[in-house]
Structures are given as structure tokens and as C-alpha cells.
Amino acid sequence: MLDYHLHLWPHEQRDVALHLDQIAQYCERAAAAGVVEVALTEHLFRFTQSEALVDGLFADDPSPALRRSMAAYWEHHARSDLDAYVELALAAKASGLPVVVGLEVDHYRGRMDQVGALLSGYPFDVLLGSVHWVGAWRFDDVADPTHMAEWSVRDVDAAWGDYTLAIEELAATGTCDVLAHPDLVKAAAHWPAQPAEWWDRIAEAAASTGMAAEVSSAGWRKPCAEQYPARPLLERLAARGVGFTTASDAHRLEQVADRSADLRALLQAVGVDQLRAYSARVPRSVPLGAATGGPER
Numbered sequence: 001m002l003d004y005h006l007h008l009w010p011h012e013q014r015d016v017a018l019h020l021d022q023i024a025q026y027c028e029r030a031a032a033a034g035v036v037e038v039a040l041t042e043h044l045f046r047f048t049q050s051e052a053l054v055d056g057l058f059a060d061d062p063s064p065a066l067r068r069s070m071a072a073y074w075e076h077h078a079r080s081d082l083d084a085y086v087e088l089a090l091a092a093k094a095s096g097l098p099v100v101v102g103l104e105v106d107h108y109r110g111r112m113d114q115v116g117a118l119l120s121g122y123p124f125d126v127l128l129g130s131v132h133w134v135g136a137w138r139f140d141d142v143a144d145p146t147h148m149a150e151w152s153v154r155d156v157d158a159a160w161g162d163y164t165l166a167i168e169e170l171a172a173t174g175t176c177d178v179l180a181h182p183d184l185v186k187a188a189a190h191w192p193a194q195p196a197e198w199w200d201r202i203a204e205a206a207a208s209t210g211m212a213a214e215v216s217s218a219g220w221r222k223p224c225a226e227q228y229p230a231r232p233l234l235e236r237l238a239a240r241g242v243g244f245t246t247a248s249d250a251h252r253l254e255q256v257a258d259r260s261a262d263l264r265a266l267l268q269a270v271g272v273d274q275l276r277a278y279s280a281r282v283p284r285s286v287p288l289g290a291a292t293g294g295p296e297r
């Protein structure tokens, strides 16, 4: 098993000091759950280097409240230094911990070339591709009443359609390696009448671009109360031969490797016995339930 989606600090904290000890503790907890390799994947938007990417990005969202909220979100989050983060991850790897160096990257619509150019200057092993917002709407931010209120004024099917289009656009840019929490739009538990079209298109977006898909336990901790992706989407991905990672999306130590055994059982149930790991952004197969031997050094 892998845990290929880990954050080093919770959203409410900002500008925290990073320590090798914390990564060692993550690895220890992961190993105890049968996870043999982890990817550190902090959000790109936590780093000051992302500020230029987002400047004016939400200017054409029609809602002043959402635009204001997104500006405040950036002000809160973009506080740390990407170089220091990457250096810490490299130091963890060099110390022998079973770590790969990653990042969770969002869909900066129309600006993924800039994102790719920025990230190409760093020795990443794996880049997660995520959609957390449509325009300036953070549809999955279940703790934020402004954003959750949108669910009662928007058409649910249209929201799923907007989300799916963003996934397709992000995948087509080829910027990232793994589609993180592929059906995140369900986080707040608003379900479309006919999800099959969205499932088909999300699965095709991964299959047609060679991206792997993440199977994540984080959905169990959200109102949707199920893993990402939903079982019918997982089946569609597996049927198309898409590779998989497993992930907790932990933001604190107690969440590392959360429900790994349940993720393994799900993958076995759809006939998957290999996962996809990455070194220097090159994929490699690892057994679902056995040791990988760790990342190459």
C-alpha cells in the first residue's frame, strides 16, 4: 500500500516550521498500517511562489462574496516557501525514509503552462492534479457557510458538469501525474440525478491522458461518507486500465494511512492488484499488498 497524499499542516495553521521529525512520525504510522511508501503532497497554494499564478484568476466570477472569500483564502494560505518545503522533503528522502517528493496542484484555468514552468524547476517525484474550485466557488469547503450556501442556489447537475469540465481541462494539460480525489464534487453530499455521464467523462479524462487515479479514504471523513472515487467510478477507471494510487489526504498525524485496509479491499474487489508509484515523475508498478523496496535513491 501507498499513502500518496499527505499534508504537513492543517488549513487553519499558517507559516509553520517544518521538521524532519514530523515526516519520520508520518512514515512510522504509515508503516504500522502496511503502507510502504508515502508522498508528501502539500498544496501549491500554501507557498508564496503561487501568488503570481492566482493574481486576477477569479476576477470574472460574478459573485463579489466568493471573490472576496477567495482573496482572503489566498492571503491566509500563501505563506510558506516552496524551496524550503522541497528541501525538507529531499532531506527526508536522503535520510532513508520511504518518501517521495510531491505536491498537490490545483487547476489554474488557462495558466497551467505557467504552473508547469514553475514546477519544472523542482525535483518532484509526483504531482497530484486537483479541482477544488469552479470559478471562485470552493464547492468542497464544507466548513465555510458562504461556499456551502451556493449548493442551495445552484443546479446540482450543472455543478457536477462544471467540475467534470475542469477535470477534463486539467488532465488535458498534462501538468500532473495523478488525478486526486477524482469525484471531490460530491464532498458536501449533493448528488446528481444521473451521475453516469460524469463518471464516464472523469474516467475517460484519466485514461486518455495516462494519469493515474487516486483512491482516497478522505471522503469517509466528509458529509458524502464514502471513499473517492465512488464504486461505479472506480470500476470505470479499472475497466479502462487506469493506474491507481492509494491515499489518506491526511492533514495531521492521526489521519496518516487512514483506512488503508478498506482501500485495499475495495481495489481487490474490482480486480486491481498493483498500484502505481512514481520516481522523478516516472511511473512504476508496486504490488497492492507488499513492500515496494522504497523509492530509488
Ligand SMILES: [Zn+2]
Pocket (backbone or CB within 6 Å): 104, 130, 132, 180, 181
Ligand atoms: Zn485536495
Ligand SMILES: [Zn+2]
Pocket (backbone or CB within 6 Å): 005, 007, 104, 249
Ligand atoms: Zn490534499
